[in-house]
Amino acid sequence: MAALQVDQVGMTFALEKGSIKALEGVSLGLASGAFGTIIGPSGCGKSTLLRLVADITQPTSGHITLAGAPPQSARLARRIGFVFQEATLLPWKTVMENVALPLTVARRAPIASRHPQELIELVGLKGFEQALPSQLSGGMQQRVAIARSLVLDPHILLLDEPFGALDDITRQRMNLELLRIWAETGTTALMVTHSLSEAVFMSDKVFVMSPRPGRITAELAIDLPRPRSQAMMKLPAFTDAINMLRDQLFAPDASAELVA
């Protein structure tokens, strides 16, 4: 069964005057344990789509299921991890307290959880348990946010441009780290990015979205072996995939033609 199935999802926001159609007929699927990326122009509805998957908001049409159940079940069971562009840590709490936060705010005992210390080590922050966020670099803060998102052992990890605020070198390093963490945890991941090379480097599947109202205009399977390495970025298969995505993103009429 697919970890994530999005079926003909539409989202229209009602405004004071009129309305804004953010998504239209969005369909996509992600197998359990897969890494998927969404790429598309700004304002095309990528964040909206992640918020719908996380059950933060509900679609105006269509259906979403996580492992066959509505997203609400996964949200209530607290099995959805979410990482935003900004680390959104509590500045007065230590690294350890921030990572453990989802455990302490749980109203009832969580069904599954991972030890905060183990996660701090997994994201490479051993020795920084008692540090405050202000004492960490942007990349390190984002590692804390990733560790926190994993503490309730999510079925799906949603990442909204998680490394968008980082410099290129840190970003590339974080990509490798994220792949290592993803492989170790076995979670399904869906990430939004602006970067074509990041999308290809990370993914089993890349979904290309059209300008608003967002639709999926192409879906590309990336057949590079795993674990991925920097050296693969020089392979023809890597550059071919990037070129294919670029053509699709900048196609004059990004119609619903699917690239398998």
Ligand SMILES: Nc1ncnc2c1ncn2[C@@H]1O[C@H](COP(=O)(O)OP(=O)(O)O)[C@@H](O)[C@H]1O
């Ligand atoms: N809560 C909201 N109310 C009204 N409009 C919204 C809301 N959230 C997003 N939008 C609009 O929906 C469109 C898609 O936004 P978003 O999902 O943030 O795009 P992206 O993440 O691809 O840049 C934008 O035009 C945005 O202004």
Ligand SMILES: [Mg+2]
């Ligand atoms: Mg966004």
